Structures are given as structure tokens and as C-alpha cells.
Amino acid sequence: MMLQLEYPKEFIHNILFDEQPNLYKADISVLPHCHSPDTVKFNCGRNKKKKQPLPSAYYNLIAKWSGRSTSCIDRMQNVYRKINILLPSHVMNLFLGKLKTIDAQKIMAAEEFSDWYRVRSLPGIKPETIRCVLDKADLNKQFCFDEEEKLPLDFAHPKAFQFEHASFHDARWVKMPQLLTIKDVYEVRLGHSNFCCKDIGVLLRRMLESEHHMCKFFSVTFAGPFQLADVIQGVVTVKRRSNPLMFLVSPRTKNAAKIGYLTVHLDDSSLTISVTNDRDQETEARKYMELFKKEIDLTAALKNMSISDSKKKKMRKFEKMLDAEKKEATQAMLRYWNTPRE
Template sequence: MLSTLALKYCHQILFDLEFLIRKEFKFKKLPTIVRMLIIQLMDPAERLHYNKATLIENTALAINKMSGVFNMDGLEMVFTKVTPSLIRLKNIFSNDTFESSWLKITLHEIVLNSEIVNIFLNMADRRKEFYIFDCDMPLDFKHENAFKFGTICYFDARWVTLSDMLNIRAVENVTLGETTLTSIEVRYFISRWINCPRDMFKSMTITAMEIIQLGGLFNKLVVLEHDMNPPNIGYFTLAKSTSRAHKLLFIDYTLNAVVLSAWKPYDNADRYGNIKEKFKNVYEIMELLEKEKTLENELEESRDVTKQREYRDQIQELERKIHELGVVYRDGRATI
């Protein structure tokens, strides 16, 4: 009974959102039943050490003991309201337990400077997540690891430049809130993303400083338009590099925001589930559209009547297959 109740409370303080605002894990403020369990798990030497250790050391000891009792995938650490000192942060992350076991760090409504942000970015790891919400970032901020977490979210991204974004590689998710990016810069970035020889990200959200105009971006691309509710417009296209694992690209934009997604050829249906069942054939459709475009170019260049007839027959067959997969043409644009 003792262990069951104690573990239930330990799980609550670690995972319940209500407890995420705690500034520190104070052993003496835990219910007696929980302290008894943790002390029971200690050997005699650890119990003696506990009375002499610092708050950070005792917290690390409690975490280590609890992780031996039930599965802990990683710590989520939230620094909110009160700005931590550099000394406190260095003490926390010089501890082996905190340095190795954290999975997600969130900074929320604290006063930031470059030194504080650098401490976190120096620990960049593509297996981990880093979020900054409702904090003003230094406008001249720079760090080589700014986009080297698996998931990165900067609500204040006015410091982010186009050059910073072009260096993103092999991450999961990127969110840029307020930026100083223009429509031209966003369009250029999307073009570079499509043509990049390596995967940059699986999902990226960008909020520009003005309404985004993508006119001209798709002139030389084969695209499949997704009929969404205005003013939302979505386009599927394929990455130009055949070496990329996530070749199927989706561009969804409205007003001054754009969401870019990259999928492996046939994993988009799994990701969306039944909600987007009609997307399950998108990669096959895109391949057929690419072949159709290639044949149309060859037909235009050919002067051989026999070849022209062959090209027309092949194009007609491709159009039939594309239609069977649910594609319609509106104003000459393939739409699903």
C-alpha cells in the first residue's frame, strides 16, 4: 500500500501538467509517504549522504531512485516566471543526472540574455526538444546549435535570418513564431528546401512579417493542389533530389503563415490516419504527374510523327490512371 500510493504521487509530480510550474523539486515538501518510499530505496550510505547534500544533489538522487522503480523516458524541465541565474543553471546541468536524463526543456515568461540561452544550446541534441515561449530573445542572438535539437520552437524568432534557416538539417520539427522574414525570403527558402540534396526537417512552421505570396514558385514544378478552405492553399510536390528519404513535400499557407511538411513516399497516410484517407495515393499520383510532364516536354520537342503518336497515347493512359486516383483538373491544375 505504501509503495502504490507513493509511486502514484511520484508519477503525478513528474508528469501532471498542474505540477509543471514547480520551480524546484523539494524533498522536504513531499508527503511523508513519498519521502518514506524514497528513503527505503536508499542504502545506508546514501541516507547519510542525503542529509549533507545540496538540493540539486538530493533531487537527482530522488529521480534516480524513482527511475529504478518505474519507467521514465526522460525529464521535462520547465523554467517559468522566475529567471534562473547562470550559477543555478550551471549547477543543475553539471549534475550527471540532469545532464543525461532531460528530454524536453521549456523556457516560459522569463527574462532572457545570450548567456542563459547559450547554456541550453550548448547541450543541443537531435533526440531532444527545446521550446522558448513568451520570452523576448536578444535581437542580435547567434548560436551554431540554434537548430540542432530534434524539435525546436522559438515564439520570438525575430533574430532568425534566412542564412540560419538554410543550415537546418535532419531535425523533426521547427516552429518560428514572430519573424522579420519577408514574402520573398520565405519563397526563396521554400525553393531551396525543395532543391536541397538532404532532408532538412519533417515539419516547419514559419510566420512572416507580411502576407506570403508564392506566385512564380510553382512555375517549373509539378504540383498537386489540395482543395482546402480559402484562404488556405495547399500544394504537394516532390523533392528534386532522389537521395532524400522524405521526398513527398507539402506546402500549406494562409496569409502570413506557412507550414512545410516532408514525408517518406508512403507514410503520409499513416501519419494522417483515416482523416486524410484520400491522401494515401498522393505519392503515386505525383510520380504519374511527373511522368506526364516529361512526356509532354518530349512531345513538344519531337518532330517525328510516329513518336508524337506514341507520346500522346502514353499521356492519355497516364491521365486515365490519374483520374482513377481521384484527381480532377481545375483551371488546368491537378487537384485532389
């Protein structure tokens, strides 16, 4: 009764597995919300040298719930079934560290842990464990590999980017052909990569020109010097600001569904691409970019005309009208950009 009065009906469950030299950590942390200091922790691990469970505030309760099993994973499953009845979860996060491959497979196959929302890596996580997680890729789940450890350059997995959110601190193993096939993803974050500016330019054009939605947010740390021309080749751009360097970007095709922003941080050689295909968003920016494309086409047409061409005078008049319309659109776009967001 007191728990129901003090805490919500559903909780966040953080489940951790990590095999260290002298102990096997298997913890369940129950939180009312993600930033709450009120955490209830159930320790289902064991001391490997003494071959006995680790001391815990709920030692007797855990011993009763876990049964006679000596496996930390089995103990965790038994205890978690009880906890999830008493304190049901609405979000489950898995934290995976150094594990034997067979243990990683068992954890990811366990029915008790199948409803996880996010998997986060811990120091020492092995490539085999990461593959076990990637096997369970889902566009409603997230995977975060934020550790400093490097993955083998020949590491690969066909589902590596089939998550709502996927981040890899070390991304030197990632190949561009796989990125070009991503679909309906919310965010991809790559740390250190082997991609040069030309590679990123290819990805930017694909994100803007593809018929399907690829990715709303993409960030990467690029290799080599920054070459703006290589990144924006074949894309219509308008500079928004200088620090950090930001551009409004759009495909060359008229009335394109997609529009986005390119942000470059030269201090750490990283850039971010954000793209939307919702025509109800960025309406002022869309109008401006369409006028800008018309201006580009008109300038090119005037340049190729002979001085005696009778249509040139009419096109000059149209150019002035277009310029006035573009100035009005610029003011609307600036007002939109300068409006504080909630």
C-alpha cells in the same frame, strides 16, 4: 508498498528554477503521467528577504535530504537524488525562468539534471540561459522557447536547431543559412520571423531536393504579403484543398525519394511544410505526382514540335493513355486522403 501499488514504476519529473524579486523558486513535481492530477510537489526554494526555505508539505523531509546547503540549486540536487531513487523518472522536463548566468550554467552542468528530455522557457528567461541550453543540444532532446519576450536580433547559436524538436516564438533573429543546414530533425517551429515568401521557397526546395533528411515538420510565421508563386517556384505542386490552402509538393526530378505537403494559413500569415523520404509512405500521392511530371514534360514537348512532325500523333496517343492512368491515380489518392486516420 502503497506507492508501488498505486503508481507506476517510473514517473515524469518536472523540475523548475525561477528567481523572482522576493523568492527563488526551485520545485520538483512528480507525476504518474503527463495529464495526471495526482502530483507530488517538493519545494526546495527559499524566501530571499527572510533568507529561509519556503514552507512545504514535505518541509522536514526536504530539510533532512538537502543537508546544510543554503544554495537552492545544491538543495535541489541533494533532494532530487533521493527522490529519483524512491520515484525514478522515465521523462525529465526542465522549466527555466529568470536566472543568473552562473546559475543556468550550474543547472545545465549538473549530473542530476543531465538526462532531461525537454526544456521549456518561463517568462523572464535571459538569452544567456537559452545559450546554456543550446550548448547541450541533442537530437534526442527538445527545446521550447514559447515566451513573448524578444531575443536580440544579433542572437545566434550554432546548435539552435540540433534538437529533435525546437520551437522559438520569436524567430526574428534566425537566419536562412542556418536553417538550410539542419539535418535529421523531427520538427522546427518558428513564430514571428523576418522571412519573406521567397526565403521560404528556397527552404522548401532544399527540403525536397537535399540528399539527406532535413526536417519532417517545419512551421513559420512569414513576413510581408503572401506570394504563392515565390513559395512554390521550382517545385511541382497539386492543390489539395482551399481552406486552409494545401498543396501536395514534390521536386521536379523524377522518381524523387521525397514528397510533402505545404499548408498555408492566411489568417495568421503562417505556413507548415511536412516532408517524408520514406517510399513506403504516401504511395498513392507519389504515383500521382510521377504521372503529373510526365504530363508536364509531354505538354512541353508537344508545344515545341512542328505540326508536320511524324512523332506528334504517337505522342498524342501516349498523352491519352497517360491521362487515363492519371485519372485512376487521382481516384486512388482521393480515397487515401479521405480515409480516416487512427
